[in-house]
């Protein structure tokens with residue numbers, strides 16, 4: 396009986412991740428900007444998916460389909476780009492990852508006495524339970540904002556935290572979001588850590604906060620149940636082929652140079668921009684939640700996985716905005732604070748313009764759109780991820796708490812700097 400159960404479990408476990416049979420992953424390390432640009436062009440040329448974006452002298456992690464494998468390696472060699480195998484068998488590695496997470500889940504302490512469990516990646520249900528719990532515990536501070544429903548009908552829940560119910564219009568607002576991409580599993584944990592900390596800190600005296608732990612709940616869910624590397628939404632109404640290839644990349648769906656660069660018109664591509672700007676309920680929900688408050692929002696941070704970098708507009712062409720100096724300077728303050736709270740094994744953060752640091756131009760991003768609307772400081776903050784010498788496709792869950800704490804420490808400093816620079820002048 397027992398043996399049967401084990402066998403059955405094994406069969407079920409192995410039926411997962413079938414789509415990654417024969418795929419491989421590589422660390423790639425460009426040594427200059429030319430090589431960086433070449434790697435960027437491989438997204439389109441070979442359908443390479445960078446799980447962690449490369450930067451000059453900084454490893455990226457490239458996910459490679461079997462049918463382009465040979466050409467990809469040949470191109471790396473032709474251009475003299477350094478590379479190293481990460482997973483020889485992506486599916487097998489994903490099966491191992493699942494076991495690690497499942498084992499931890501069985502041993503997890505769960506939510507105890509109102510403390511968010513930071514010892515494992517959080518399921519969507521756990522995230523929503525925690526938000527509901529905090530809203531109940533702190534009714535005077537915490538309000539759940541039902542920002543809309545997803546394509547598959549899940550609620551999109553944000554959190555507003557304020558000692559004055561957002562009525563003191565002199566208070567600057569800070570916005571933090573996670574879960575833009577389904578697969579960015581660590582990011583909701585950081586947002587919820589921020590929520591927990593805010594209910595107990597003095598950061599509410601001077602600021603109001605909008606937290607969005609999971610921008611893309613359908614994609615988040617799907618990356619747990621079906622496809623570990625899923626990034627898009629799950630809409631099927633965008634294109635004739637959307638039934639076959641659902642979903643839109645929300646971070647290409649915003650109304651700023653929409654669908655002009657670094658995007659695709661094919662719904663099967665990861666960078667599919669949708670049928671029009673703001674076509675997705677998930678992207679318009681965020682827009683709707685922020686738009687009336689734009690004049691008070693001084694800092695917007697979108698958490699992504701991974702790459703230890705703080706990236707700012709403009710993402711579509713690498714040019715600098717009027718606030719470039721403040722963006723760079725506050726970005727460096729955030730990075731320095733994270734560094735001084737970090738572990739020696741984590742790489743130092745890179746701060747800079749998104750297109751220049753990653754070598755990839757892309758239009759319709761959330762940070763560009765929010766910056767265009769008037770938020771002076773908007774960042775993609777990519778947290779530490781997989782490093783050479785580690786296996787698997789996520790940071791070991793034992794580091795979630797560390798990443799949450801150090802990132803939050805950085806955000807606190809960023810909030811103070813942002814309010815000094817932009818708090819009073821913009822009202």
Ligand SMILES: *[C@@H]1O[C@H](CO)[C@@H](O)[C@H](O)[C@H]1NC(C)=O
Nearest residue numbers: 506507508509510532594595
């Ligand atoms: C749970 O939290 C409450 C309030 O913060 C505290 O008074 C109590 O001692 C805690 N209980 C445990 C078992 O940690």
Ligand SMILES: *[C@@H]1O[C@H](CO)[C@@H](O)[C@H](O)[C@H]1NC(C)=O
Nearest residue numbers: 592595596800803804805807
């Ligand atoms: C909240 O975060 C701040 C900044 O990182 C930290 O100094 C403080 O200890 C945290 N408070 C709690 C209760 O965790």
